[in-house]
Amino acid sequence: MKRHSLSRRLISSVLLVELVFAVAVIALAAAYERHAHMHSFDIMLQGRADALLGSVQDAEDPADNVMLDRTGLELPSEDVYEVRDSNGRLLGRSANWQGPDPRDVASTGNRVYLTKVDGHRYRVLALHGLRVVDPGDKGGGTPRHILVVYGARTSHMWHEVRNAIVFFSLSNLVLLIVTGVLMTWLLHRGLAPMRELAAEAENISIYRWKFQPPESAVETRELAPLASALSAAMQRLEASFAQQRRFVSDAAHELKTAVAVVKSSLQLLGMRQRTTEEYEAGVEVSLMDCERIEEIVARMLTLARAEHRNTGENAAGIADIADSAISIAQQFQSMAEVRSATLTLAVREHAFVPLSSEECSLLCSNLLLNALQHSPPQSEVRVVVQPEVDWVGLRIEDQGDGIEPALLPHVFERFSRGDPSRSRNTGGTGLGLAICKAIVDRAGGTIVLQSEPGQGTTAVVRLPRASEPAATVPAEASLQATPSA
């Protein structure tokens, strides 16, 4: 992949803008120089033509003619001129010229035009002047119309204009180079905090999560948000990795122990000759142990899924937890009968929560299973679904032995061994409540166990209430299925 350099881009942009301005400045300057030089050139032409006009004198002859008196006139030798009177008589002409093209000077009025003399470019002024000759004592005299045509080489003027352009171009080039060098240096200095931040970020690995944004980056207004975002992201990642590591370690312990049970059972069978009955019993026990491994694996995967979705967007869907509670209670009815416990449902209306229906069922069945497993005979397990304005409450109450207060904070931990009698001995995997917590957390709700030893335990779940999805079965229809127990 081609990499772009931010500083190179910045420098190029600035230089490009500067170049455009430089070209414009040079063009403007050139236009102005040309105009100014042309103007002074024309004034010079005018002056020299006027001087020639002034040199036209009375010829003192009977025909009252005029003549050109060139004494005292100092004109550059390369200039060309021609002076004629109104009759077209040539009064004088520079030696290096054959005279203007008659068409160029035919019209009356002054005009400036360009021509070529001996291969050189000339700017020529045709001046129709009035010269009063022979003035008497009382003034007056005879006015004579004189045509002065005066030209000078333009090469000098153009040379100067070109010099000016070259000067401007060179100055701008120097300015561009200085800007480029200065910007490179300043940007290099200015971007140092960014490089320091990158260097610090480079040190992060899955073994080293520490990210201490450098002072320079924190103090830079543009980099501070990036630095703090990186810090926060690292902390979240580290926490998530630590959680994953702990999960893997716990899972390894749990699975290895479960495998150790199977292995030791089988090895025990092989330690000496046994009767067929003993072998049969051993195989049956090993099979049960294998089923336990299966259950642990299935539950770990469920938990991993529930926790994984925890980090994703809130897209699980919307389900009726009242509906789930009813169907799960029906499923557990026979288990309750076996334990001669009573299962009571207090579910009056729909209660939609932002969970998928599978998650709702999982939540209800895990909590209900826990409650039933710890219910003594002739006791009651109550399931209450209570929608409020913004929340939906789910309570599952049992009248079992309860949990010791010291163990309560740990009941939601994965593979919690809070109370062996609450997990292992009842065949639990220590994952049921962890799964419940992951599901409830994902939905933005809370779950707590309230328990007093000997008084029973109540699981209290609060879930945010979701709006009813458009297509749903009418409340009466599904709630008629409520067991009357």
Place this chain on the structure above:
Amino acid sequence: MRVLVVEDEVRLADNLAAALREGPGFAVDCAEDGELGGELARQGCYDLIVLDLMLPRVDGLTMLRQLRARDNATPVLILTAKDGAASTIELLNAGADDYLSKPFDLGELIARAKALIRRGKGASHPLLTVADIEVNTLEQTVRRAGRLIDLSPTEYRILEYMVHRPRVIVSKRELLEHLYDYNWEHHSNVIEAHISNLRKKLGADTDQQAVETLRGRGYRLVAEPATLTPGSVG
């Protein structure tokens, strides 16, 4: 020999206990959590503790540290499901004598258990010899002066325990504590009968008594044939 198994997975604890009883014929007690395990271990009547690490109430490592802090020198074999050098070093430094990773081999566990008990009693070889009595703890056979002696399991266990403690007076209570599990009191009146049988079998063709009875104090395995005074105590 009496072993304490501290393991919260009941099925595993049962299997371990069964294997240790059936194989080397140890007496086995089980504890499901570190608290109970610690209490039992402190009584000091165990020759080996098999300890799981992840336990309810008090974890295995803490229990081990508490035990060692009380100068309890019972050999401890750790069962761990976590691998990694750091954890192993920590375990051994905390006073563990050996460790096994789950899932382990029962045969290996039994062999390690025997080795740890042997070491705990100050012996290095599985063949134990006191005077002319030779006890092979691997085959669980006993010879005296080269002649194979047929002993019942209990008689063998008594002799094995005493061979580990030559020249020391072993009380009846100590024998009971180390050879039977927690309901040892039910067996208290059979020890004398077993000792008597043992003495008969060991001394079948020699007039030298192998086991002395010190009235009111206990029994002693006679170490030096030369120091024996025939018929000294009856």
